[in-house]
Amino acid sequence: MSQAGKVPQSEQALENALIEQLETLGYSYVSIPDEAALKSNLKTQLEKHNEITFSDAEFQQILHHLDKGNVFERAKTLRDKMCLTRDNGESFYLNFMEQDEWCQNEYQVTNQVTIEGSYKNRYDVTLLVNGLPLVQIELKRRGLELKEAFNQINRYQRHSFGASHGLFQYVQLFVISNGVNTKYYANNRKQSFKQTFYWADEDNHPIKRLDVFAKIFLEKCQVSKMMSKYIVLNETDKILMVLRPYQYYAVEAIVEKVKHSRKNGYIWHTTGSGKTLTSFKTAQILMDLPKVHKVMFVVDRKDLDYQTNKEFNSFSKGSVDGTNNTKALVNQLSGDTKLIVTTLQKLNTAISKSRYQKAMEPLKDKRIIFIFDECHRSQFGDTHKRINAFFNKPQMFGFTGTPIFADNVAKNQHGKRTTKDLFGDQLHKYVITDAIRDENVLKFSIEYVGRYKQKDGSQNSIDIEVEGVDTRELMESPYRLEKITDYIIANHARKTHSRDFTGMFCVSGVDVLTKYYDLFQAKKEAGEHKLRVATIFSYTANEDDKDADGLIEEIDPLDGLSEGRTVNKHTRDKLESYIADYNKMYGTKFSTKDSQSFYNYYNDIGKRVRAREVDILLVVNMFLTGFDSPPLNTMYVDKNLKHHGLLQAYSRTNRILNEKKSQGNIVCFRNLKKATDDAIALFSNKDAKETIIVAPYEDYVTHFNKAFSTLLGIAPTVDSVDALVTEDDELLFIKAFRELLRLRNVLTTFADFSFADLAMNEQSFNDYRSKYLDLYDKVKSNTQKEKVSILEDVDFELELIHRDEINVAYIMKLLAQLKGQDDDTATKQRKVILDLVAGDAHLRSKRKLIEKFILENLPKVTHADAVPEAFSEYWDEEKQAALATICEEENLNPERVETLINQHLFTEITPLRDEVVAAMVNKPKLLQRKTLAQRALDKIMGFVETFIIDAPD
Incomplete structure (x- = not known):
């Protein structure tokens, strides 16, 4: 039989082949039909692992100890030892999983364990470590979507994982596969399918086939290492997080450097790929190395908004206070604290000021590892020199999403030093094309509004430019600014899916910002819009981005009133009035009267943007780097950007969130096309544009019309949906219409979108949508049936249907x-x-x-x-x-x-x-x-x- 004519491998055949492979990898097969057998096997394996025999009463103590808390709390129980009081009164410390020597555990594989909770469920393949189910693998036959396996696990979590003693709530990792595609993720019910990952090799080539994935990832030592070292217990959100492959390789590379050399290095992981989590995990592992005296995780204070403070302090309580209190840092350096999270500013003060010299002197010869988050910061230049001058054995590692190369180093920046000059060799690279391919960040949809050619060759004109003229007088003319303001008001709901997402507007200077803000405010008072517009900027001297050299120079919010600094009275008064508007809108009491109140205002804006309480944040430089807000999907640009500054700014919009957020929208009111192309080439490669930027409007129209043709082949009329005979036919219709939903979701963000351009009119779309929802209702109402419907785990992606304005x-x-x-x-x-x-x-x-x-x-x-x-x-x-x-x-x-x-x-x-x-x-x-x-x-x-x-x- 030809390959094309082969019957897809059944789920059972896939399961049998996986079990056979796992046995060759050293797992012992054990038959566990139900929970009674699971508990019996757990007793035997814990006895073997701890080299002891438990009485029935002692084992009941163990079960009682294990049967407490949610998934997060049980993850802690798994990693702690239990003090067991034996029948003779003696104490015994029971180890559930060996973490330091992670290969020294007992490994088994079983399948079709049946647990009865709300419903009776049978799980495909379970990996047991010391008798506890720690890895659950759910399989689908070839051709079915991985998302169906993901939804099936979610159903198990609702219905049966918590049943009886809840031993399946000890699962640390889930693996889902249809044989061709395989992904893994941590046991965290708060995450969506978007937070599932392919494993990859060190060069970021994804490993998708189940047999190859099993050989590499499910190998006993590797999967134990992932659970022991590379799962993060996030104390803030009380969830488990697992590192992605590129994060794993970055940590491993730095650890190897520290173990075997004194050389520095840097990690290039694209903006939005989780550098802070990677660097945190690096610091955590390094501090356990015996030859390391201290590990210092150094961040720039301007990045320490409310959420970052919360995250850092959950990792090392009290290490970040967002102030200039350097004494606390010096005390930590002198004390027993091995991991210190601090700010660039405090570290600089500690090694520069004479009053700290006596306390700092004993540290000069100690082995201290420095990890710098966002190491491309301009301020790092002088601090870098001071660290090398003060410490005799510093070892420094930097993380950056946009390295400084010879091509993008600023002319006046620290003697033209690149990231390599500062940190040495690049230890691991994961660029934006890798992240987009892996669906870890989104593509950008870039529209050039004005008399500029778009990437598709068409024009999107609102007559805001005179071609070939780029004078300040023209760019800041009231006519142009008002036209742009009107454009944003008219299109913001379209860009943000009826304000379900938020936007940011970056402009060339504070003078222009104040004009834009006043326009938005006047039009709001005139009843022309209801957008919640907030702003923040530095009111110090030299506020304009004069040279746009690629570096976004954010002003430290705590330095806004620094002594000796010239303050622009006019712009400070303006900002004070804008903060008053903000206070009125949100019932707050911020001001510029002291730096701490201004800093609190800075933090509050960040919180509200993340919470979708601000529609448009109007800025010059602040928040264009280091600010992470998944609900932000649109960036309006009236500012000259290039190189890393451009990519950093654009990347505020491309964080993964849900199905509705299909891309980051960039709306340029300046001709930044060449600058954009150059930045893409610099930080990926010259042929990466098609990977990073979404296709033009016309391409999506073509895709939609083809998808509509597919739909008609399944259901030629709306009424024919009711005549679909089998669930397989209904499944084909659901997937075909869901594809139309996805494409329409992208199309509606284009300013040019009209149903008149499509082969399907709006009424037909709405009629088919009603039938689609009828099928959803049918599946939902059939959950009481003993037989599981093949439609039950299909994701209808209802977020693509709901429209906030239709309430x-x-x-x-x-x-x-x-x-x-x-x-x-x-x-x-x-x-x-x-x-x-x-x-x-x-x-x-x-x-x-x-x-x-x-x-x-x-x-x-x-x-x-x-x-x-x-x-x-x-x-x-x-x-x-x-x-x-x-x-x-x-x-x-x-x-x-x-x-x-x-x-x-x-x-x-x-x-x-x-x-x-x-x-x-x-x-x-x-x-x-x-x-x-x-x-x-x-x-x-x-x-x-x-x-x-x-x-x-």
Whole structure:
């Protein structure tokens, strides 16, 4: 049989082949059909690993000790020793996993373990270390999406991993594979499919085939090393994180350097790829090396916004205080603290000021390792010299996303020194093309707005330029600035998916910034927009980015009022008034009256941008480097940028978040095309443009039309979706329409987007979308069946359907517009309203209610202004009636049910079935409880979705 004609390898065959391979790698196969066998095997393996025999009573102590806490807390239990009180009263320290000599553990493989929780689930392949299930592998037959395996594991986490003693909550790593593609990720329920990773070799070539992945990654010593050394317990978010392959190789490279040499080095990992996590893990491992006296992790204070402070202090409590308190650093250096996280500014002060010389003198001959985050900073030049002059044995390692090469070194920058001049050899490289290929960062969609040629050759003109003229007078003319402001107001919702994401606007200088801010504010007061615009800038002298040499020179927010510095009174007054606007908008009390208050303002802005509470952040230089905000997806640019400064600024937009965030949007109001091409070539290669920049609008139109043709081959008409016979046919339709959703999601961010350009009109799109949601509802309602549907683990990506502007308040406005219209117009408008409701994932549960209001209540409303009140009264009546019906049908106490609902809304945790049983007036028999409680729970959650989520005010 030809390769093309082969039947895809079945899941069972894939499973058998993997188990055979793992046995050749040294795993012992053990049959474990259920939890009783799992516990029995655990006892045997722990005895073997600890070279001791436990009595049944002692083992019950161990099970009780293991059966505590969530996944994060159990990860700590796994890494700690247990003090076991033996039957004879003696204490014994029990080791669950050997971490220092990580190869010295007991390894087994099993398959098809069956655990019964809410539902009975059987897991594919489980790797046991000392009897505990620490790696869970879920397989899908070739041709199926990996995301289905990911969703299946999420289902197991909801239904059965926590059952009984919850031993499967000790899983540290998940592996998902269809044989051709294989990914791994940490046990962290907060993450999405976007946080799953391919393993790779040292040159960043991905290793996707299951057999090759197993040989390298699942080898006993390697997988143990990953769990022992390269899983991070994030204390801030209480989650497990695992390093990606390039992070692993970077840490390994530095550790090898420290073990075998005194040479320096640097890591080039592209912006947005997780350098801080990598450097933290490096510091943590280095501090355990016996020959190392101290490890100093050095960051620039301007990067220490609220979130970074929180992260750093969770790693080394009290090490970062965001102040100029150098005494605490000197005390740490003199004391027993082996890992010190500090700022560049404090380190510089400690080695420069005479008052610290006595305390610092004994450190001169000690072996101290310095790790610098974002080592391309300009300030590092002088500090670098001082460290080498003060310490006799310093070893320095730098991390950067945009190294300084000979091509992009600033003419006046520290004697034209490059990153290599400062740190020596490059130890590992992971450039933006690698990150985009691995889906660790997003591509950029770049539009040049004005009389500039776009990359696709078309023009996107709003007449803001005179070609060939680039004078300051023209660039800062009121006419041009207002045109750009109007463009942003008109297009911001499109770029940010109805303000579901946020934007940043970088401009050439403070004078221009103040003009833009005043324009936004005046237009807001005139009712032309509702955008929340915030700003921050330095009000010191020399505020303009005069030479745009590639270096973004951020002013330290704590140095804003430094003694002896010339202050521009006019711009400070302006900033004070803008902060007053901010205080009014958010109920805060910041000012420029002292540096700490200004610093707090700086931190607060960062928090609110991340929380999507600021729509557009208007800046000159601040926040263009080192600021990480996944919800930020759009950068407006009216500033000359080039080299690393350009790529750093653009990279604020390309953090991975969810399916809806498909790319980072860059809108240039200056002709930065050559500068962009040059930066891409410098930091990847000259042919990388197609990898880094999304295709032009016309290409996506072509892709959409081809996808529509595929859809028609499956379901030629909207009604034919209902005639699909098998789940396999339904699956084909779901995947075909989901591809249209993904493409439309990208298309809508282009300013030129129109359904008129597509082969499918908007009404057809909406009609097919309703059928797509019908299938989602069908799958959702079938979860009680014993047989698992093949559609159950398909991701419908509902975030691509929901539109924030289509909510109950919006629907009420449309209902009000029905009053006073003639019958034909009203009939058409009613259809529009019901189609909108049916086509939105969040609103379709409310369709019958809205339809009933239109037919029965709306005719009784006398005028349009009375519609909102009438609708709210109707909603409350229906809500009370629905709750009463549920309580009556399911034998529930109304007060207890309301308590359950309130707890759910507060905690966002679905009530347990036992809690539902406790709310029942008459408790059902034991055999009936599972079925009746689940049915009642489904009705309660359906009530919440219909009547509470996005309900009218």
